Amino acid sequence: MKRIMIVGGGIVGATIAYELSKNSEFQITIIDKDVPAQASTGAALGLLFGVISQKKQGRAWELREISLRRYSQLLVELQEQTGETIPHLQGLIHLCFSPEEMAKWQELASLREQQGWQLELWNQSQLQAACPTLNTSQMVGAVYSPQDLQVNPQALTTTLLKAAEQNGVTLSWETEATAVSVTENGDDKHSHTVHTNQGDWEVDHLIIAAGLGSFPLTQHLKKPLPLTPVLGQAMRVRLNNDNGLSSVVTGNDVHLIPLGKNEYWVGATVEFPEQPLVDPLDKVWEQACSYYPALAEAEILETWSGERPRPSQQAAPVIEYLEGYDNVILATGHYRNGVLLAPATATKVKELL
Numbered sequence: 001m002k003r004i005m006i007v008g009g010g011i012v013g014a015t016i017a018y019e020l021s022k023n024s025e026f027q028i029t030i031i032d033k034d035v036p037a038q039a040s041t042g043a044a045l046g047l048l049f050g051v052i053s054q055k056k057q058g059r060a061w062e063l064r065e066i067s068l069r070r071y072s073q074l075l076v077e078l079q080e081q082t083g084e085t086i087p088h089l090q091g092l093i094h095l096c097f098s099p100e101e102m103a104k105w106q107e108l109a110s111l112r113e114q115q116g117w118q119l120e121l122w123n124q125s126q127l128q129a130a131c132p133t134l135n136t137s138q139m140v141g142a143v144y145s146p147q148d149l150q151v152n153p154q155a156l157t158t159t160l161l162k163a164a165e166q167n168g169v170t171l172s173w174e175t176e177a178t179a180v181s182v183t184e185n186g187d188d189k190h191s192h193t194v195h196t197n198q199g200d201w202e203v204d205h206l207i208i209a210a211g212l213g214s215f216p217l218t219q220h221l222k223k224p225l226p227l228t229p230v231l232g233q234a235m236r237v238r239l240n241n242d243n244g245l246s247s248v249v250t251g252n253d254v255h256l257i258p259l260g261k262n263e264y265w266v267g268a269t270v271e272f273p274e275q276p277l278v279d280p281l282d283k284v285w286e287q288a289c290s291y292y293p294a295l296a297e298a299e300i301l302e303t304w305s306g307e308r309p310r311p312s313q314q315a316a317p318v319i320e321y322l323e324g325y326d327n328v329i330l331a332t333g334h335y336r337n338g339v340l341l342a343p344a345t346a347t348k349v350k351e352l353l
């Protein structure tokens with residue numbers, strides 16, 4: 001049996017734990033210094049911009065395609081195993097504000113058709129018919145992506161962990177990896193023990209899926225992976241009376257996600273540490289209200305923020321062996337797409353093992 005430790009109980013660590021749990025040769029432990037599904041995952045909106053992303057080829061598109069295919073079975077599979085329903089909404093509507101933008105989407109729709117995926121282009125009247133409560137006066141139309149979806153990230157993460165535990169994975173929360181003992185053989189390094197506040201674990205493989213916490217761990221291993229925290233703020237609001245949206249609507253990076261019972265998530269800001277913005281959440285809110293005027297009357301139930309882990313010196317995400325180590329795998333730095341790319345990350349980690 002290979003003893004595998006996963007550090008990090010966010011969406012990435014949870015997906016890896018579940019996918020690896022199907023292999024009976026692995027004895028898996030997942031730890032988190034907190035409780036799971038907090039940190040970046042706890043703040044996420046769960047939008048899976050796959051088919052509708054502007055990534056056309058290469059690694060970025062390959063990862064999206066792997067995730068899209070896996071998501072088409074994953075939610076049903078998890079529900080069958082655990083009995084848990086994971087809230088999700090099928091289909092995304094992307095608003096378009098200029099003919100040039102529509103032309104760009106037309107080009108993408110043709111490419112996606114060749115790749116075996118669908119995108120529908122709607123003119124303004126089709127958009128208005130699909131979403132009668134939207135103010136479409138500034139819009140020329142929309143792109144509808146029927147195969148993309150939005151999923152509740154916290155519910156998905158906790159269900160993945162429940163299924164992983166049922167499959168024999170050991171879960172250990174409030175367990176912080178503080179140090180790793182390493183043997184060195186020339187240039188090759190091998191981690192053999194993970195030290196935590198709850199005791200020591202001997203490991204054959206260590207998977208670092210610790211989001212922003214991956215930086216101090218890699219620093220400890222003397223191969224620091226620099227990550228920039230990119231702040232995101234969002235809110236949950238409720239309307240008194242709503243005949244409103246039943247699909248996720250997104251435009252100019254402002255997303256409206258219907259939750260049912262007249263409630264919506266609205267977000268999210270993208271705030272780089274070196275470029276402070278003035279009242280960014282207010283600006284998101286103003287834009288959301290301009291698309292969907294009924295929101296102006298909404299009650300704000302809560303606001304929250306989280307930090308996205310963005311690799312400072314390489315493309316997101318980072319899924320590779322830590323340089324110099326034969327058994328430490330990085331699965332981190334997912335920046336704005338950790339929920340989308342978690343299944344593809346698990347697939348790549350399986351290949352690396």
Ligand SMILES: Cc1cc2nc3c(=O)[nH]c(=O)nc-3n(C[C@H](O)[C@H](O)[C@H](O)COP(=O)(O)OP(=O)(O)OC[C@H]3O[C@@H](n4cnc5c(N)ncnc54)[C@H](O)[C@@H]3O)c2cc1C
Nearest residue numbers: 008010012033039040041046047177211213232338339340
């Ligand atoms: C406002 C906002 C909106 C977003 N919306 C979307 C979206 O719509 N779609 C999308 O795909 N992505 C979205 N994201 C991005 C997404 O949330 C992240 O990419 C994703 O959550 C990263 O997951 P993770 O598991 O790598 O990290 P995290 O969720 O941060 O989990 C890492 C875990 O590791 C633990 N940890 C750290 N160090 C240690 C240690 N030493 N020992 C033990 N445990 C440790 C932490 O406690 C944490 O629980 C959004 C992010 C934000 C902030």
